[in-house]
Amino acid sequence: MALTVCPECDGKVSDKAFACPACGYPLGQQTGGSAWPAVLGGVAGTYISAQALVTIIVGSIMFIAFAAIMIVAVLSS
Ligand SMILES: [Zn+2]
Incomplete structure (x- = not known):
């Protein structure tokens, strides 16, 4: 190497x-x-999109979890 x-x-x-x-x-x-630069560009683009996607999914889960906790609190009162 x-x-x-x-x-x-x-x-x-x-x-x-x-x-x-x-x-x-x-x-x-x-x-x-010549194929590798195109593949790398695709991987890099996918990686960035995946990062954004993870942020959106985590945000949605946090919101749903918060909503669920609020619903349970309202229903149990
Ligand atoms: Zn470098």
């Missing part, structure tokens, strides 16, 4: 890495062929 330097942040990155672990800069285009 050899180390190379990230052109984006000058951090040390494995030449086997698909992207820089520090800044996410996509690497390995030379060895991986």
Whole structure:
């Protein structure tokens, strides 16, 4: 395993890495062929969407849980 330097942040990155672990800069285009940058872009986009989705889901669960607690409190009184 050899180390190379990230052109984006000058951090040390494995030449086997698909992207820089520090800044996410996509690497390995030379060895991986032309498909990898597109795949990485898709994965990055999915990851960001997933993060937003998780935030929305967690927010909804918190709201539903709060509503349920309020309903139970009203019904039991
Ligand atoms: Zn980097």
